[in-house]
Amino acid sequence: VNGVNDGPTTPKRATMADVAQRAGVSRTLVSLVLRGAPGAGEATRQRVLAAAEDLGYRPDAAAQMLRSNRSRNIGVLFTARHVFDLEFIENLYPPADKHGYHLVLGAMTTTRDEYHAVRELLGYRCEALVLLGPDLDKTQLSKLAGHVPIVDIARIVRHPHVDVVRTADDRGVRLAVDHLVELGHREIWHVDGGNMPSAGERRRGYRTAMRRHGLHDQIHIIEGDYTEESGARAAEVILSSDTRRPTAVVAGNDRCAFGLLDTFRHAKVSVPEEISIVGYDDSRLARLSFIEMTSVRQDVERMAELAIEAIVERLDDGRTEARHIVLQPMLAVRSTTASPTDVA
Amino acid sequence: VNGVNDGPTTPKRATMADVAQRAGVSRTLVSLVLRGAPGAGEATRQRVLAAAEDLGYRPDAAAQMLRSNRSRNIGVLFTARHVFDLEFIENLYPPADKHGYHLVLGAMTTTRDEYHAVRELLGYRCEALVLLGPDLDKTQLSKLAGHVPIVDIARIVRHPHVDVVRTADDRGVRLAVDHLVELGHREIWHVDGGNMPSAGERRRGYRTAMRRHGLHDQIHIIEGDYTEESGARAAEVILSSDTRRPTAVVAGNDRCAFGLLDTFRHAKVSVPEEISIVGYDDSRLARLSFIEMTSVRQDVERMAELAIEAIVERLDDGRTEARHIVLQPMLAVRSTTASPTDVA
């Protein structure tokens, strides 16, 4: 009898045996042809392909995995509301395709923590994991890394099974500070990302850069958390501090910078005339024609490519020692930075 | 020998047989216990659970699917750069969990069209599909619907295997227009979403609402495409048209509204004092404290819940006729709308 799971008119899914029968060949041959393996004559090949097409045949991934003992699945752990993660994922597909791997997306949401997401990915037999963001502690990460090789994006981790692909964020912030100093700024503040990924690195970069320019006494950090709201709050703090006000602000990321920007403009404080703002990530937001935000750019495309390559090296080429890849950021100078005009 | 695919120190994945051996029971019993099926004594149950835990055992999804002939997978076709899609997906997890289904995410990107995404989802044995956005034509959709039941979000489709869950978008725009008229506006323009999902419906709602208020001669639609840039362009058009300028604009969505808002403010045109703006979606952007945008709200949580329930009804309860569920929108009134002050 039909189970309740079958829609009454939903046709049974075609199997390899069906294709073989229709093409008048053995199942083995169908398998060969469909995988593009050698061993079939051109005429037979065409016949098999036609039969598969006619039946709307699609190999069953579950069976393939089970039998071949390989899934060629790469799990991606990400946070649904982080725009950066999505942009990164977009860039993960082309290199994964190129190397014949599938991406399995494991979303973390407010109701679904990394534990559940990881469990699921492992259930799908992912052979490696790309970690975007989840702040696993050492023990959890080690346990995970005991099962599958891992590529961690942005965070610095030391473990033989964990590769890291990241941007030199301290350098990125330094580029921002250098640019501002060159424009003539001295009172440069930083709104940080609290304990979010890479925030410490960026904070450190800010301090170092300021010291390098002899601006040790100008160092001023306002705590934030990478959200627009935290940028807006920081802007309020700056607006209400009449004693000393910065002429430029380096934000922890673009979202924060956007909160700063909009709050200043709302308060009739002109950007960049009265205050310069630099963002971080060079996101779509920063590039909008009516925002035109100066921002530090990470090469997301290249990072994604390197992440996949790191996995391929482990899985296909047998590499076993960890790699730590650090890319250099660039500064996209746009319209939210300028020389300070109101020097008292 | 070890294949190249095995990291040298990566332990073999524990299998059910391993758990059975460690617990000193049969594989059948392990299967029962792990699935929570009745038939095992409490002591045995604990022993099995402990053994599984010790070994870090995780059932192999591929094998489960293959054998049980059910995957309990629901495929979700979405566009990575559409914020709405991600928000929707977040809300899909709780109801899916509740009914014991897994979500498999199929991302469409610039390099990966719906065809590839769908193929992959079907390869993972998805038993149903939630379609967010992909504009499949009738033939493609019918072919798909021949394989699995489908829930289409937002678009209006007639097919026995396709359910629709959507918001009455025409009504949403009507709420926006009513609100503006009540505030005293008459020159109300609309920046539409071109041929994007639901754009036609919203456009229609605008026309109808305007007519209802006897504002037939005020109807004015600027073409857009749901992007911030299209909103910004529309704002430029409005700013440069000195003959007649609207006192209020209903945008096709929040992103577009944001483009309008920012461009007006940049041009020193006060919102809402000089011009009112209404968005659509009530997205995170609209709710930001420094934006506070009046926007039409769709009940995404409820839509997601209904989408999953529609699938469960088909898969578990055997429903076969199509359902078309229409939710009513609400208007979230915030700070970008006010009475027109500069009435000439």
Next chain:
DNA sequence: CTGAAAGCGCTTACAG
């Protein structure tokens, strides 16, 4: 409560 057995849809040597 337990164990032996069949089989899901594939892939992979292996012998013709």
Next chain:
DNA sequence: CTGAAAGCGCTTACAG
């Protein structure tokens, strides 16, 4: 070039 056979890790009656 082709076919028979084994087996991936599970679930599911079935007989004890």
